[in-house]
Amino acid sequence: MATGPTIVWLRRDLRTDDHAALTAAAERGARVIPVVFVHLERFGSAAAWWLHHSLSALAVELAELGGRLVVRSGPAVDGLIRLAAETGAAHIDYNRHIRPADRADEAQLAAMVGAAVTVTGHRTGNLFEPGEVLTGGGSPYLIYTPFAKACLRAPTCPRPLQAPLRLAWPEQWPGSVDLTSLDLTSAVGVCCGLGHQWEPGPRGAARRVRWLIERRIKHYHTERDRPDLHSTSGLSPHLAFGELSARRLWHAVLHSRGDKPYTELPEGHRRLLDELLWREFAQHTLYHLPHLEQQPLRPRAGDLAWRRDEAGLNSWQRGLTGYPIVDAGMRQLLRLGWIHNRVRMVVASFLVKDLLIDWRHGARYFADRLVDYDEASNGLNWQWAAGSGVDSSPFTRVFNPVTQGARFDPEGRYVRRWVPELAQLPDEVIHAPWAASPTTLAAAGVRLGDTYPLPIVDHATARRRALDAYSAARETEPDGS
Numbered sequence: 490m491a492t493g494p495t496i497v498w499l500r501r502d503l504r505t506d507d508h509a510a511l512t513a514a515a516e517r518g519a520r521v522i523p524v525v526f527v528h529l530e531r532f533g534s535a536a537a538w539w540l541h542h543s544l545s546a547l548a549v550e551l552a553e554l555g556g557r558l559v560v561r562s563g564p565a566v567d568g569l570i571r572l573a574a575e576t577g578a579a580h581i582d583y584n585r586h587i588r589p590a591d592r593a594d595e596a597q598l599a600a601m602v603g604a605a606v607t608v609t610g611h612r613t614g615n616l617f618e619p620g621e622v623l624t625g626g627g628s629p630y631l632i633y634t635p636f637a638k639a640c641l642r643a644p645t646c647p648r649p650l651q652a653p654l655r656l657a658w659p660e661q662w663p664g665s666v667d668l669t670s671l672d673l674t675s676a677v678g679v680c681c682g683l684g685h686q687w688e689p690g691p692r693g694a695a696r697r698v699r700w701l702i703e704r705r706i707k708h709y710h711t712e713r714d715r716p717d718l719h720s721t722s723g724l725s726p727h728l729a730f731g732e733l734s735a736r737r738l739w740h741a742v743l744h745s746r747g748d749k750p751y752t753e754l755p756e757g758h759r760r761l762l763d764e765l766l767w768r769e770f771a772q773h774t775l776y777h778l779p780h781l782e783q784q785p786l787r788p789r790a791g792d793l794a795w796r797r798d799e800a801g802l803n804s805w806q807r808g809l810t811g812y813p814i815v816d817a818g819m820r821q822l823l824r825l826g827w828i829h830n831r832v833r834m835v836v837a838s839f840l841v842k843d844l845l846i847d848w849r850h851g852a853r854y855f856a857d858r859l860v861d862y863d864e865a866s867n868g869l870n871w872q873w874a875a876g877s878g879v880d881s882s883p884f885t886r887v888f889n890p891v892t893q894g895a896r897f898d899p900e901g902r903y904v905r906r907w908v909p910e911l912a913q914l915p916d917e918v919i920h921a922p923w924a925a926s927p928t929t930l931a932a933a934g935v936r937l938g939d940t941y942p943l944p945i946v947d948h949a950t951a952r953r954r955a956l957d958a959y960s961a962a963r964e965t966e967p968d969g970s
């Protein structure tokens with residue numbers, strides 16, 4: 490009697506390349522049923538948009554191999570058990586994931602599945618598995634630099650697996666819902682320019698990797714902090730949805746320089762790999778500290794007297810704070826579901842320090858609006874910005890939105906693009922319109938408080954307020970340290 494088919498359970502690993510579970514099933518010669526369970530509660534509105542298009546792209550790729558993508562809605566574990574019973578599946582294969590909810594699903598599946606079905610978890614899409622990078626004493630690294638050094642000391646991460654050229658499919662396909670019936674694209678809002686900016690799916694990812702390596706990477710180390718230039722890869726949503734594995738990107742960068750070791754690469758290449766190691770650090774940190782996005786890692790920072798300020802939060806979310814670089818970033822987020830990293834740091838600092846609003850409000854908003862939302866990177870970076878992480882920017886470091894703008898958007902091109910009502914202001918005042926003379930404002934058609942808001946806080950005053958709140962929190966610490 491032929492054994493039953495293999496269910497390959499896909500989550501944020503929406504690719505066929507370097508896919509350990511799919512390759513294992515192919516090597517067994519199994520008939521494969523690739524399935525995705527769409528559990529909408531787990532996706533913000535921008536990520537849901539991306540998911541729709543990513544699933545469509547993967548379905549096309551599988552159809553070219555003669556197969557299909559089975560899409561079902563609702564929680565995965567019950568769905569998998571039902572699907573196994575329906576199809577007589579003998580195996581369920583999946584790639585392990587790091588997020589606490591995903592790991593809980595994996596544990597629940599193992600506990601609930603009957604003896605007739607073998608369940609196998611394979612490598613994540615990360616460079617290393619969490620237990621592979623530990624200190625000499627066997628504990629996780631909590632600081633980036635030693636973590637990165639340990640990754641670079643280790644033998645390089647495994648080479649990516651090639652996508653299977655042929656897969657066997659079931660004789661009868663189980664039912665699948667029509668993707669459009671899930672209505673994944675409407676929540677993000679009609680104003681969005683997502684479709685013009687992004688090409689979700691593995692082919693879009695591969696195109697960006699080529700562009701990065703052929704055109705961009707040589708300038709990466711000098712330009713990566715410039716939001717006004719196309720200075721970074723834009724690969725984060727592809728990585729977040731697993732359309733591209735971190736291993737594939739890592740080896741593509743090495744391969745572009747004849748597989749030289751990290752230390753012999755040009756600086757642009759090394760800096761890009763360093764950023765991938767930040768991503769990796771976030772993944773491993775979330776694995777070991779699953780409350781990364783909910784609880785401050787250093788409790789003192791959690792005791793800060795955060796302000797309840799609905800109006801301030803609302804102005805920040807809508808890009809109406811009166812600080813051009815902050816507003817440009819938040820409007821870029823609304824339109825593209827993405828913000829340049831430097832500006833993410835500036836807007837996060839503004840929320841947490843200038844407005845003294847709890848960083849978790851910012852993290853939740855990003856979770857809803859980012860196409861590249863990733864619990865690990867979001868949690869780690871918000872804690873970094875709030876000074877509550879283990880390896881953080883100190884709370885006393887408060888970004889000045891005017892000098893950050895002048896330094897990283899020197900001609901104001903980024904602000905002009907995203908805050909068009911300021912477009913006619915001269916460079917000298919583009920990051921501080923309140924400093925412009927009435928004549929300059931009038932000539933640029935800017936009426937502060939009318940066509941563009943006055944600053945909702947005075948930065949110098951807000952900075953002092955933040956530092957006072959931080960000192961007060963320190964004084965309430967038992968040891969005052």
Ligand SMILES: Cc1cc2nc3c(=O)[nH]c(=O)nc-3n(C[C@H](O)[C@H](O)[C@H](O)COP(=O)(O)OP(=O)(O)OC[C@H]3O[C@@H](n4cnc5c(N)ncnc54)[C@H](O)[C@@H]3O)c2cc1C
Nearest residue numbers: 721722723724725764768830833834861862863866867870
């Ligand atoms: C407050 C805040 C929240 C953030 N939330 C997220 C998030 O939800 N998802 C997310 O992917 N990134 C997040 N980041 C990190 C970073 O801003 C983005 O990864 C980066 O801007 C993506 O653009 P890129 O792909 O062009 O990056 P590139 O500069 O081209 O870098 C290549 C890759 O390295 C990784 N990377 C780069 N910078 C970081 C970083 N600081 N931390 C972790 N990984 C990094 C990303 O996977 C990125 O795609 C956040 C940063 C801040 C300050």
